[in-house]
Amino acid sequence: MNDLILRTARGEKTERTPVWLMRQAGRILPEYRAVRASVSGFVELCQTPELACEVTIQPVDLLGVDAAIIFSDILVIPEAMGLPYEMVEKRGPFFPNTIQTEKDLGKIRVADVQSDLGYVLDAIKLTKKELNGRVPLIGFAGAPFTIFCYMIEGQGSKTFSNAKKMFYTEPEFSHKLLQMITDSTIAYLKAQIEAGADMIQIFDSWAGILSPEQYEIFAMPYINQICDAIDEVPKTVFAKGAYFAREAIGKANCNTIGLDWNMNVAESRKLANGKVLQGNLDPCALYGSDKDIEKATIKMLDQFGPDHHIANLGHGVYPDINPEKVKVFINTVKEYSEKMR
Numbered sequence: 001m002n003d004l005i006l007r008t009a010r011g012e013k014t015e016r017t018p019v020w021l022m023r024q025a026g027r028i029l030p031e032y033r034a035v036r037a038s039v040s041g042f043v044e045l046c047q048t049p050e051l052a053c054e055v056t057i058q059p060v061d062l063l064g065v066d067a068a069i070i071f072s073d074i075l076v077i078p079e080a081m082g083l084p085y086e087m088v089e090k091r092g093p094f095f096p097n098t099i100q101t102e103k104d105l106g107k108i109r110v111a112d113v114q115s116d117l118g119y120v121l122d123a124i125k126l127t128k129k130e131l132n133g134r135v136p137l138i139g140f141a142g143a144p145f146t147i148f149c150y151m152i153e154g155q156g157s158k159t160f161s162n163a164k165k166m167f168y169t170e171p172e173f174s175h176k177l178l179q180m181i182t183d184s185t186i187a188y189l190k191a192q193i194e195a196g197a198d199m200i201q202i203f204d205s206w207a208g209i210l211s212p213e214q215y216e217i218f219a220m221p222y223i224n225q226i227c228d229a230i231d232e233v234p235k236t237v238f239a240k241g242a243y244f245a246r247e248a249i250g251k252a253n254c255n256t257i258g259l260d261w262n263m264n265v266a267e268s269r270k271l272a273n274g275k276v277l278q279g280n281l282d283p284c285a286l287y288g289s290d291k292d293i294e295k296a297t298i299k300m301l302d303q304f305g306p307d308h309h310i311a312n313l314g315h316g317v318y319p320d321i322n323p324e325k326v327k328v329f330i331n332t333v334k335e336y337s338e339k340m341r
């Protein structure tokens with residue numbers, strides 16, 4: 001078994017740097033689009049374990065990454081709590097019902113993972129069987145703050161100001177909802193691990209819109225609850241844009257800190273408390289020539305050094321990136337990081 005990423009996440013020295021890409025399953029591969037076109041929509045694809053398994057494994061076969069990430073979405077948690085969503089072509093997620101007041105909390109529940117999210121657990125079990133030890137499988141969930149954003153706002157937003165507003169106007173209600181999301185997420189991640197996930201990542205995609213003070217009050221305590229509740233496998237916390245939270249995440253009970261491309265590597269090392277770092281090439285670098293991608297990747301690897309690093313982009317790969325460019329990134333990490341040792 002290629003367990004490079006697990007050994008690196010546990011802090012061990014390895015023969016080369018492991019590499020995978022956030023959002024590697026789906027988006028960029030024509031093979032994904034073919035499977036996607038065979039079903040009525042994104043939600044159906046997520047809920048069909050055989051197909052979710054197939055698109056999870058595609059990037060392992062086609063790109064040569066060192067880990068698979070289960071094909072699903074962070075939005076399955078609000079759905080399991082009682083807010084169904086649709087994925088609108090070219091626009092993104094849309095929730096017909098949202099949470100606006102304390103009274104609305106009566107309409108949702110803490111997710112019953114086995115009955116409401118059994119399809120993800122089945123997809124994980126099937127994928128583990130099909131991977132047959134080739135690479136580890138990453139499970140994931142959204143961080144409570146990012147899920148809160150979608151449950152209040154009901155769709156994507158540049159500012160998520162309706163969600164953020166609640167922290168100023170309804171702090172008690174906000175904490176109640178955040179706690180319900182956290183309880184659902186802990187049960188969900190534990191079930192993913194039981195089903196076979198070898199490591200987990202928490203995506204706080206909208207972390208960067210909060211002030212440092214708000215992050216401390218409304219985001220970090222819930223991330224800490226999740227990290228403290230899970231001890232079975234290595235944990236990564238990726239708080240996009242939250243450069244101010246690196247020190248707090250460095251103190252959290254997790255193994256790896258995800259960095260976006262705005263975060264300075266040397267500075268992050270100082271704040272990381274010895275933890276492993278993941279990242280952080282600008283996803284736009286993959287629009288460049290092969291030569292330029294190689295150069296940028298080598299520069300990134302030199303900044304991180306040979307140990308305590310999981311190579312990745314600084315956010316998810318963009319949908320219109322040519323898979324051949326992704327391979328240049330992956331192959332450069334594999335070849336150069338071996339020479340660095």
Ligand SMILES: Cc1c2[nH]c(c1CCC(=O)O)Cc1[nH]c(c(CCC(=O)O)c1C)Cc1[nH]c(c(CCC(=O)O)c1C)Cc1[nH]c(c(C)c1CCC(=O)O)C2
Pocket residue numbers: 021022023024025026027036042069070071072073074075087091092093140156203205316
């Ligand atoms: C914020 C967020 C979401 N989903 C996710 C995040 C956190 C990561 C990040 O910040 O990018 C996480 C996610 N979503 C998806 C995965 C699968 C595994 C992977 O490849 O990493 C993962 C890990 C599949 C998906 N999730 C989605 C698609 C594309 C929809 C389709 O194929 O129809 C895929 C493959 C849709 C989605 N899902 C979401 C949005 C805003 C959208 C629409 C725009 C987009 O494509 O990103 C919510």
